[in-house]
């Protein structure tokens with residue numbers, strides 16, 4: 058019995074975007090969808106009730122971080138991550154590969170796994186595909202990610218070819234180490250950088266292993282947006298149409314729309330929550346830096362077109378005051394709004410796909426948000 062199911066509902070006639078439905082042991086949701094990031098078993102400053110109120114259906118958490126703190130065995134004893142953090146929606150866990158490469162300075166990759174230093178204590182650690190699976194099993198996430206290497210950008214063809222082949226071998230080892238195929242799904246992660254033949258090879262290797270879903274990895278690592286879009290253009294056609302496709306680490310409103318147009322179904326990114334904490338808000342007219350003095354007497358909501366809790370009840374002047382005083386409630390309000398904004402954007406994308414007008418929606422949104430400005 059597959060714990061993760063995908064149903065393709067329809068494809069937009071104007072673009073390559075797909076409307077789908079993913080079903081997990083903790084609920085089902087329409088796609089394309091954005092997943093709020095809860096790295097340390099919390100979407101920073103948001104309660105599970107906040108997440109339900111904004112209609113979040115699935116959140117992401119990190120194997121590497123939870124392995125270090127509090128340790129996966131404590132979460133296993135708690136009955137898994139859902140119980141530990143009191144979240145009854147779906148949870149996807151990243152496998153730790155990316156965090157090792159992005160957080161740890163010393164690292165040495167070998168066939169068996171990756172040697173690196175704990176970014177908090179400096180102690181030497183060793184992460185393998187089997188260990189990454191063991192940790193995710195303890196967390197009992199609904200969707201696990203295979204342990205992969207996310208190579209730096211740019212990387213030489215030679216390096217990328219070796220890395221892709223090792224990531225495919227690691228994916229096989231993850232499948233072997235998968236202890237609870239009945240309740241946890243496992244997604245393979247396609248690598249290959251900006252090399253079309255390597256992306257095709259990686260997709261073929263992983264598709265042959267018949268994962269219930271596929272991620273496009275190795276992107277949102279500093280490459281220009283046009284490189285990401287080009288890689289998606291020649292990668293997604295090699296992924297199964299009857300499985301979800303997840304673009305890791307993306308992102309900004311324009312990248313979400315352009316990823317959906319290229320057939321991506323699931324997205325995650327720390328951007329909305331991270332920029333919220335320094336007072337930057339996403340609005341339908343572009344970014345708004347709430348600490349700016351010009352908002353000191355501005356009693357309008359963050360976004361006059363938004364009906365979120367923050368925009369219905371508080372003004373820019375008030376939120377600016379809270380942020381200037383470093384008041385936690387200010388972070389809560391900007392975070393709530395930014396997450397709501399992206400979740401709402403994906404709802405508008407799904408509506409546009411239903412009505413075969415995502416191309417028109419993109420033009421109008423980009424114009425209003427200011428993405429077309431030179």
Ligand SMILES: CNc1nc2cc3nc[nH]c(=O)c3cc2[nH]1
Pocket residue numbers: 151152154155156205206207246273274275276277278305306307
């Ligand atoms: C913020 N950008 C970003 N977050 C990522 C997470 C990832 N996990 C596993 N594998 C990846 O390739 C990968 C790429 C990523 N890019």
Ligand SMILES: [Zn+2]
Pocket residue numbers: 359360363364365366367368369394397
């Ligand atoms: Zn709002």
